[in-house]
Amino acid sequence: MSTSDSSTASKKTLHTNDYLTKFNTDAYLSAYSFFEVNPSFDCLLKKMINIFVQNKHRIGHGQALEFGGGPALFSSFILAQYVNSITFTDYTPSNLKAIEDWIEQNDDAHDWTEMFEFISNDQLANLNNWEHRLRDALNYGKRLKCADVNGDHCPVLNGQDRYDVILSSLCLDYACLTLETYKNTLKRMKNLLKPGGCVILTHGRNQTFYTVLDKDFFALPVDEKKVHDALAEAGFTDIQVTGIDKPRNKYADADGYVVACAFKSNEE
Numbered sequence: 589m590s591t592s593d594s595s596t597a598s599k600k601t602l603h604t605n606d607y608l609t610k611f612n613t614d615a616y617l618s619a620y621s622f623f624e625v626n627p628s629f630d631c632l633l634k635k636m637i638n639i640f641v642q643n644k645h646r647i648g649h650g651q652a653l654e655f656g657g658g659p660a661l662f663s664s665f666i667l668a669q670y671v672n673s674i675t676f677t678d679y680t681p682s683n684l685k686a687i688e689d690w691i692e693q694n695d696d697a698h699d700w701t702e703m704f705e706f707i708s709n710d711q712l713a714n715l716n717n718w719e720h721r722l723r724d725a726l727n728y729g730k731r732l733k734c735a736d737v738n739g740d741h742c743p744v745l746n747g748q749d750r751y752d753v754i755l756s757s758l759c760l761d762y763a764c765l766t767l768e769t770y771k772n773t774l775k776r777m778k779n780l781l782k783p784g785g786c787v788i789l790t791h792g793r794n795q796t797f798y799t800v801l802d803k804d805f806f807a808l809p810v811d812e813k814k815v816h817d818a819l820a821e822a823g824f825t826d827i828q829v830t831g832i833d834k835p836r837n838k839y840a841d842a843d844g845y846v847v848a849c850a851f852k853s854n855e856e
C-alpha cells in the first residue's frame with residue numbers, strides 16, 4: 589500500500605512509503621519543544637524512567653536495540669544509562685541523518701538539552717555525564733535503516749544480533765497497519781532478545797492519526813488490553829502495562845499513552 593486508504597473512513601492518512609517523502613523530520617523534532625503538542629509527555633518520560641529504575645537488576649547491561657527511534661533521542665538517552673551499546677534503527681533516512689548530526693555535534697543538530705535536563709534532573713544525575721554515555725553507547729552500536737515492518741523482509745527483525753533490551757517508542761502503532769502485524773512484530777522482537785531479555789514499548793492510546801506540519805499520519809488504535817494480550821500471545825512473561833490519560837488535541841487523537849514492559853523467559 590503506498591498512500592492511505594487503509595485507515596479510518598474520516599481521515600486520509602499517510603503511512604509506510606509516505607514516510608520516505610512526506611515526513612518532515614525538522615517539524616517533528618520541533619514539536620518535542622512544546623508540551624502543548626505533546627501533553628502529558630513528562631508523565632510518559634517518568635514512566636519510562638521508572639521501568640528502568642524498578643527493573644535495573646533484571647535488565648542486562650550489554651546490547652540494546654532502539655527500534656523506530658525516528659529522529660528522537662530521549663529514549664536512547666535513558667537507555668544509555670543502563671546499557672553499553674545501542675543499535676539505533678529507523679525507517680526514514682532523514683531521521684537517521686538527524687541522529688548522526690547529534691552524534692557528530694554538527695551545527696544543525698537538534699538541541700536536546702531541555703529534555704535531557706528534565707530526565708537527568710529527575711534522576712539527580714549529571715547531564716554532561718549522561719550525554720557522554722549516550723554518545724558512547726550509540727558509537728559502540730550500529731545505526732541501521734530498518735525496512736517496512738509490514739513485509740517479511742526486514743533485516744533488523746530478521747537479524748542475527750541478540751539484545752538484552754529492545755525499546756520501541758511511539759513506533760509500532762504507527763508502523764504496523766494491522767493488529768496481526770503488530771502481534772507478529774512482537775514475536776519477531778522476542779526472537780531478537782537474549783533469554784531473560786526485556787522489551788519496552790510506548791504507544792498512543794486509541795489513536796487513529798497524528799499530524800506533522802500539515803500532514804496526517806496513520807496510527808493503529810491500541811489500548812492497555814490489546815497491548816497486554818499481544819505481548820502474552822507473543823509469549824512474553826511478567827507483562828506490565830500502564831496507561832496515562834491525556835486530552836485529545838488537533839495534533840493527535842490519542843486519549844492517552846500506553847507504556848509496556850515485558851520479559852522473554854530465561855529458558856527460551
Ligand SMILES: C[S@@+](CC[C@H](N)C(=O)[O-])C[C@H]1O[C@@H](n2cnc3c(N)ncnc32)[C@H](O)[C@@H]1O
Binds near residue numbers: 603607658659757762
Ligand atoms: C512517530 S515516529 C516515532 C519516533 C520516535 N521513536 C519517537 O518516540 O519520537 C514513528 C517512526 O516509525 C517509523 N516507521 C513508520 N512506518 C514504518 C514502517 N512501516 N516500518 C518501520 N518503521 C516505520 C518512522 O520512520 C518514524 O520514525
